[in-house]
Every structure is written in structure tokens, then in C-alpha cells.
Amino acid sequence: MxxxxxxxxxxxxxxxxxxxxxxxxxxxxxxxxxxxxxxxxxxxxxxxxxxxxxxxxxxxxxxxxxxxxxxxxxxxxxxxxxxxxxxxxxxxxxxxxxxxxxxxxxxxxxLLPPGWKTARMDDLRRTEIMEQVIALKKAIHGSRPFALSWTVFDRIRVLDNACKAAGVDRPDDLWWMLDGVGEIERAITAAGYDARPSHADGLASNVMISQDGAVQLVDFDEARNVDPLYEIGILLNEAFPFEEEMRPALEMFEGSFRQASLDRCRVYAVADDLMWGLWGMLMNSTSARGDIEFLKYAQWRLLRCRMALRHPDFELKLRRL
Missing domain, CATH: 3.30.200.20 (Phosphorylase Kinase; domain 1)
Structure with a gap:
């Protein structure tokens, strides 16, 4: 030291x-x-x-x-x-x-005391950990409003404009992904929501777990007033590959399972994947930190976005919001 x-x-x-x-x-x-x-x-x-x-x-x-x-x-x-x-x-x-x-x-x-570790995705799949993570996020939802508000769609526009300004090499189908996420924004706006103060971060790495199983949240760079189902949607997208696995966690959050809530979570996850894909492309082109695999990360998030937009149930999810 x-x-x-x-x-x-x-x-x-x-x-x-x-x-x-x-x-x-x-x-x-x-x-x-x-x-x-x-x-x-x-x-x-x-x-x-x-x-x-x-x-x-x-x-x-x-x-x-x-x-x-x-x-x-x-x-x-x-x-x-x-x-x-x-x-x-x-x-x-x-x-x-x-x-x-x-x-x-x-x-x-x-600094958290010795013995705390960074969570991994398989940690989030453990019921006792997911329950605590959701409880902490709900506690924040009930607090006073934060200074800033935004939506994932706002951030997509910022990043898309930044990519254009930087001359980023864009995928040929980016226009199609932007159009699909535009449909999501219109559907959610029409359905309405109440923004709440939120951690607004779904990454497992921003959850810390102690040796005795206690949980804390870290990294509040994304914290804003947002739709709480955006926050839960990106958390579930990080933790679970299949919707059937997401249902119990959503029930923890709302007290009972609602299909419309799951559909909203899923389409928010599509938008979030596009957002982070744009961010990764921008960083790959403009960041001096060449040792970080920004492009690989962008390609993964954009691949998952494409898969969700092409899913046969995508339009059905929008109608059920």
C-alpha cells in the first residue's frame, strides 16, 4: 500500500x-x-x-x-x-x-468488512439472495425522490446520437432494433407508469454478499427515478435465462404474479440490451482503454436484443402491457 x-x-x-x-x-x-x-x-x-x-x-x-x-x-x-x-x-x-x-x-x-464478495449470476438465482435484493430495491422505491429522472429510451437516444457523432461502425440492422424498441416505448407510455427512486442497475456485480448471506447494493451511477418494473426487469434479465424462472422473483416483488408485469419486465430488458449494446459500441470506438472488451460486450447485448425482438410472442407482450 x-x-x-x-x-x-x-x-x-x-x-x-x-x-x-x-x-x-x-x-x-x-x-x-x-x-x-x-x-x-x-x-x-x-x-x-x-x-x-x-x-x-x-x-x-x-x-x-x-x-x-x-x-x-x-x-x-x-x-x-x-x-x-x-x-x-x-x-x-x-x-x-x-x-x-x-x-x-x-x-x-x-468499505464493507472482510468476507464480503461480489455476487455472480448464480448467486442471484438463489431464492434467499434474490429475496434480499428485491427487498433492498423495494425499500429504495419507497424513499424520497432522487434528483434525476430518466428512462432507458432517453439513454438510447443519447447513446445513438453519440455513436453517430463519433462515426461508430453501426450494425446493418440497428435501424430495425431502434424501431422495435421505439414500439416498446410507445406501448409503455400509453400504458403509463409511476416513476420511483431506484438503484436502476441489474448487474450481479453490483450486489455484495457477506459470508453469512447478508446483501448490500453498490454502484449508484445509474440511480434515477424510473419505472420500478424497469429495475426488476433488468435484474431478472441478468439472473434468469427463462421466463418460468422469473415468475417467483416477480411474485416476491409484487406479492402475486401478474402477466402484464412480466411482459413489461421482458420488453424493458430488450430496451436495456440495446442501450448497453450502443454503449459498448461507443466505448469500443472512443475509449482509450483498449484492454477492456467493449465490443464483445456490445455484441452479446445486441444479440440478446435481436433474439427477443424476433421472438413470436414479442407483439403479444406489447398488447398485454
Whole structure:
């Protein structure tokens, strides 16, 4: 673990700048070490930021420093992230954010104690884990509204325009996928929904599990006021390959199974796949981080989007919303 003044790489210099920006730590002995690097495939984890373990006046780390990567700053509002994570922490759903270093593009969080691990998709399939994840997300849905609101369709338009501006090589059938997701947006808008404050992240890697099976949520970069069924839809899309497996989890969320809710979850998942496919294509063309498999991730998400749009029940799902 290095201390302030020992940085030898550009990443370590950024970490030092973020840590020295914390006024409460002035004059204290600060140590820092790199946490796990980000990967996009086969597991999407830590791609949005540089992560550091931080110790203050002690040998073992007690804090987690997150510095938003330069290629993600356009998509992350640090103030909104800090606010949403604070609300979740007050509810007991997430580690507490402690310091916002806006100029350094960083937030310092409490570090979960030793023994906590990053969830995998097979962890989410365990009933006792899924129950807890859904309970935490529902708790956040009942909190005060967050600062920002958006829909997955808003983000698709932003990313599509960014891809065009960057001259990204687009799949020949992208227009068809955009048209199909446009049908989804029109159907959901016509059916209506109530936006609620949400973690709005379905990735297994943003769920943490302790040795005794407790659960916490991390990474509030996507937290917004959204349709709660969008949040549940992308969670189910991450955890289960088949709709029959999704039914019990949806029953946990709503108290009883409703076909219209499952249909909404499924079509939201289609839109989410397109969104992340566009993001992966954009990052592949514009990010300086050539060691991350952005294109592979984009191709996987776009493949799943295509499969869902071509499914014989796609139009039926829209009519049942």
C-alpha cells in the first residue's frame, strides 16, 4: 500500500489528488492500493471507474475510493450519485458515501468488512439472495425522490446520437432494433407508469454478499427515478435465462404474479440490451482503454436484443402491457 507522495503512475496520481481533496483527512497518514480492475466480459464489473482501497491512520483499509473513468464522465452525475447512495445507506441498503471530491471525479465510500464478495449470476438465482435484493430495491422505491429522472429510451437516444457523432461502425440492422424498441416505448407510455427512486442497475456485480448471506447494493451511477418494473426487469434479465424462472422473483416483488408485469419486465430488458449494446459500441470506438472488451460486450447485448425482438410472442407482450 502506497502513501501520499509515492505515486508513480498516472492512475496513482489521480488517486492522490482525490484523497488529498478530502479536507477531513488533512495531516493524516493515508495509504492506498488498487482494487480489482474493471472488466466488461465475461462479467461486467467496475468498468465505469478506477477503484482503490484506502487506509487512514491505520494499516488495514476502511474506505473505498471510486474515481469515474474519463470516458464515463458524460454519463455520471457525481452529485446525484452521492445523494442516491446516501439515501440507500440511510435505509441500510448500501455502504455509506463519506466524501465527494467533485473536481477529482471521485467519491469515497465506507468499505464493507472482510468476507464480503461480489455476487455472480448464480448467486442471484438463489431464492434467499434474490429475496434480499428485491427487498433492498423495494425499500429504495419507497424513499424520497432522487434528483434525476430518466428512462432507458432517453439513454438510447443519447447513446445513438453519440455513436453517430463519433462515426461508430453501426450494425446493418440497428435501424430495425431502434424501431422495435421505439414500439416498446410507445406501448409503455400509453400504458403509463409511476416513476420511483431506484438503484436502476441489474448487474450481479453490483450486489455484495457477506459470508453469512447478508446483501448490500453498490454502484449508484445509474440511480434515477424510473419505472420500478424497469429495475426488476433488468435484474431478472441478468439472473434468469427463462421466463418460468422469473415468475417467483416477480411474485416476491409484487406479492402475486401478474402477466402484464412480466411482459413489461421482458420488453424493458430488450430496451436495456440495446442501450448497453450502443454503449459498448461507443466505448469500443472512443475509449482509450483498449484492454477492456467493449465490443464483445456490445455484441452479446445486441444479440440478446435481436433474439427477443424476433421472438413470436414479442407483439403479444406489447398488447398485454
Amino acid at each position: 502506497k502513501t501520499i507522495g509515492e505515486a508513480s503512475t498516472s492512475a496513482e496520481v489521480r488517486a492522490e489528488a482525490a484523497l488529498t481533496a478530502v479536507a477531513e483527512w488533512t495531516g493524516k497518514q493515508i495509504g492506498f492500493a488498487s482494487a480489482s480492475p474493471g472488466i466488461a466480459s465475461p462479467s461486467h464489473r467496475g468498468v465505469d471507474s478506477e477503484a482503490w482501497l484506502v487506509a487512514v491512520d491505520q494499516s488495514s483499509p476502511a474506505y473505498f475510493l471510486k474515481i469515474v473513468s474519463a470516458d464515463q464522465k458524460a454519463f455520471v452525475d457525481l452529485g446525484a450519485v452521492f445523494d442516491a447512495a446516501s439515501v440507500a445507506a440511510e435505509l441500510g441498503c448500501a455502504p455509506s458515501p463519506r466524501h465527494l471530491a467533485r473536481d477529482a471525479g471521485a467519491i469515497v465510500f465506507d
